Amino acid sequence: MKFKIKSICCIGAGYVGGPTMSVIADRCPDIKVNVVDINLERINAWNSKNLEDLPIYEPGLKEIVSRCRGRNLYFSTDLENNIKNADMIFISVNTPTKTKGVGAGMASDLKWVEASARQVATYSSNHTIVVEKSTLPVRTAEVIKKILFSVESNSKADRKSFEVLSNPEFLAEGTAINDLEKPDRVLIGGESKEAMDALTRIYLNWVPKNKILHTNIWSSELAKLTANAFLAQRISSINSIAAICEATGAEVKEVSRAIGTDNRIGSKFLNSGPGFGGSCFKKDILNLVYLSKYFGLEEVSVFWESVVKLNNWHQHRISKLIVTSLFGTVTGKKICILGFAFKADTNDTRESSAINICKDLLDEGAILFINDPKVNSDQIAKDLGLLETDILNLDEGNWYFAENMDIGFDNADAVVILTEWDEYSKINWKEVSKKMRKPGWVFDSRSIISDKSLNGSELNLWRIGGGSKIKNY
Ligand code: NAD
């Protein structure tokens, strides 16, 4: 008999849980989808009347939430009842790098996953399929199973039983809705054909069958870490080439285009930038490094760790070259930072390269005016570990939130583009130049501004991987 899923509960209403469950609710109107979280503030934000106040900014998300919320999509802090009534439970909680104890700085901290498994063990009733949505180290399913199976029961009065599946998420922030609606693939790892088929039937509501891959559970867990490691490796590779371009006069964009036309290499993920950020690349590679070390594969761990090391070096390389270009000192100089999010179209700043680059410049005594269309000043203060200073009291090593870009340009010595927001590629540099102190600099770490837009501006331009010449317009 087919196991029909009528009610889903997702533990974790974050960047993955929220959008993923919204799309499932949208595409499966017959399934009731409850998203639960221990964070009341976050749940209240998901339930806010004004859709501009949802806790996550993702293009296309608010339209789906407005269609489904209250119909078959609910956000709540009631873990007990929603777990109890669910046929299928997704665990989509955070899995950051451990900060202390064994494996600190490398291994994933699984305390939230373990807590979720214990909540499921306590509150569930009947047969429940538990799906790992979080990114997890290989063999985590074993831990979840041990916790769940310790409460499995054969008694008729209390018929708890479980199946555990791995169904990692491959969405990228900023394009989450499109990635969920048209995924390259959906990966399902498990041992029970019945449970895998039940999850497959959910996705078949909108994903073609040939894009739904079945593997064993360990391959599925490892494939997720591997995908992120390969993507991050491409960025470190092209950023290393950008440094060679700057030293030799080659142009990294031209090199990317030239190698990207080779079908075996492909053209995606070859944009040189300020280094990769985001909550996952670094954490997932470090997880792979830890696993390799744990299994005695020292050379493998060194290989993957170098991807993270190159990324750190690259971020500091950018702050150093800004200081060097401004006559070796930025003390007391005003620098306008454009973009704080780790990429465009998201309000997420986790591991954003802007954090390290801004911290370096503040340490050097610069006065930063920071603008971002979606990140607020509280978040920036938290990331920099430094409160914003009132505009009238600004001094060396302080920063101010420039809600309006123009205030950042006035008398600035440099403008540094760190996130590729569309509006930054449309700036009128001739006008901006009039407001800046001379010699004025633009540092374009995303390579988004055209030579044409700078013509006649009297500005110096440094562009990532942009050949040996600093251009003077
Ligand atoms: P997040 O921090 O945005 O959200 C996690 C949520 O889980 C938080 O709101 C937290 O309060 C909640 N939570 C933690 N423990 C809980 C518990 N015991 N009961 C109820 N709620 C609990 O994290 P995220 O970005 O959504 O990532 C979740 C997982 O998905 C991670 O493993 C991550 O690696 C993976 N992932 C993330 C992305 C991404 O783009 N962010 C993409 C693919 C995979």
Ligand code: UGA
């Ligand atoms: C990444 C993966 O792309 C997703 O498949 C994965 O699900 C997710 O991690 C995860 O597991 O969390 P995300 O971090 O949201 O998604 O965003 P990406 O588009 O991958 O960008 C990551 C970082 O790399 C950003 O800082 C971005 O600016 C940078 N990047 C990306 C480049 O510098 N150059 C590129 O060519 C592409």
